[in-house]
Amino acid sequence: MVKQQGIGTSHAKIILMGEHSVVYGQPAIALPLPSVKLTATIEQRQTHEQLIASRYYNGPLSQLPAAMRGIQKLIEALCQRFAGEQDGWRLTIASELPAERGMGSSAATAIAIVRAFFDYYEKSLDRPTLLKLADIEEEVTHRSPSGLDAATSSSAQPLYYVKGQAGQALEMNLTATMVIADTGVKGATKEAITDVQALIQSDPATANRHIEHLGSLVRDVRGFLQNNEVGKLGVALDAAQDDLAALGVSNDQLDHLIAVARANGARGAKLTGGGRGGCMFAIMETALGARRLASILKEHGAAQTWIQPLDQGGTI
Numbered sequence: 592m593v594k595q596q597g598i599g600t601s602h603a604k605i606i607l608m609g610e611h612s613v614v615y616g617q618p619a620i621a622l623p624l625p626s627v628k629l630t631a632t633i634e635q636r637q638t639h640e641q642l643i644a645s646r647y648y649n650g651p652l653s654q655l656p657a658a659m660r661g662i663q664k665l666i667e668a669l670c671q672r673f674a675g676e677q678d679g680w681r682l683t684i685a686s687e688l689p690a691e692r693g694m695g696s697s698a699a700t701a702i703a704i705v706r707a708f709f710d711y712y713e714k715s716l717d718r719p720t721l722l723k724l725a726d727i728e729e730e731v732t733h734r735s736p737s738g739l740d741a742a743t744s745s746s747a748q749p750l751y752y753v754k755g756q757a758g759q760a761l762e763m764n765l766t767a768t769m770v771i772a773d774t775g776v777k778g779a780t781k782e783a784i785t786d787v788q789a790l791i792q793s794d795p796a797t798a799n800r801h802i803e804h805l806g807s808l809v810r811d812v813r814g815f816l817q818n819n820e821v822g823k824l825g826v827a828l829d830a831a832q833d834d835l836a837a838l839g840v841s842n843d844q845l846d847h848l849i850a851v852a853r854a855n856g857a858r859g860a861k862l863t864g865g866g867r868g869g870c871m872f873a874i875m876e877t878a879l880g881a882r883r884l885a886s887i888l889k890e891h892g893a894a895q896t897w898i899q900p901l902d903q904g905g906t907i
């Protein structure tokens with residue numbers, strides 16, 4: 592049984608703290624960004640052709656470019672699961688997420704595709720199955736993923752997440768506004784993950800000290816978010832940025848925008864996601880200050896900015 596059309600949705604995510612250290616078993620906190628959306632739509636075709644329509648590629652599934660190999664592997668696994676290898680369809684991916692900017696574009700794409708296939712074949716989908724299937728794509732695209740991106744881009748709630756566990760919804764009580772800025776430079780998550788692994792091999796004492804420190808900052812930050820301690824949150828964010836820089840995953844463009852944010856009223860600022868480009872964010876106490884900072888960051892080279900209040904019951 593298939594429908595004429597199957598639809599799946601997902602959204603962007605922002606890692607507040609714990610990127611990279613989460614790969615090594617430390618906790619992380621990530622926030623969904625439901626306003627930045629992605630939709631996957633499967634439409635039935637009368638031929639056996641399986642076509643992909645997206646901003647990067649339009650054509651047959653079999654000829655997807657190498658950068659989309661994870662997506663190809665995922666779709667092949669889904670076709671096999673539903674014995675739909677001979678079915679003809681067009682899969683359209685419409686995304687508001689900038690790709691390779693630390694906002695979880697690849698995981699959000701995987702989540703929406705899995706949901707669209709289950710909708711198309713009229714099967715119910717539980718969360719563990721959704722995340723397990725999304726991991727097929729993330730394993731190829733990121734290598735050794737923690738699962739954090741997929742868990743957050745499919746969640747309506749902020750998550751306190753430990754690799755291998757489901758993730759706990761995090762209650763937040765914080766009066767603050769987040770400004771997110773895109774450096775305009777593609778992030779390099781896979782390379783950054785590989786380089787952290789290399790540092791663990793070459794200098795385990797230093798690497799593990801920073802990874803463990805990131806974990807302890809995340810445990811503290813959980814309390815700061817619940818008790819509206821914006822000042823302490825800011826100090827912890829700055830300290831996390833120092834750890835990430837020491838692990839080698841920041842870069843000049845990120846450092847520049849982070850310095851601009853700190854010089855213009857941010858309580859704390861750091862990179863978010865895989866690093867080596869992509870996005871940073873800053874925490875401001877007022878919405879007015881956030882709007883001001885967003886335009887200053889643009890004057891200093893940010894390609895795009897987003898403003899997200901953090902005081903709406905935790906979901907931004």
Ligand SMILES: C[C@@](O)(CCO)CC(=O)[O-]
Nearest residue numbers: 610611736737739864865
């Ligand atoms: C760098 C990393 O921690 C986050 C990428 O958004 C990788 C992962 O968790 O899989």
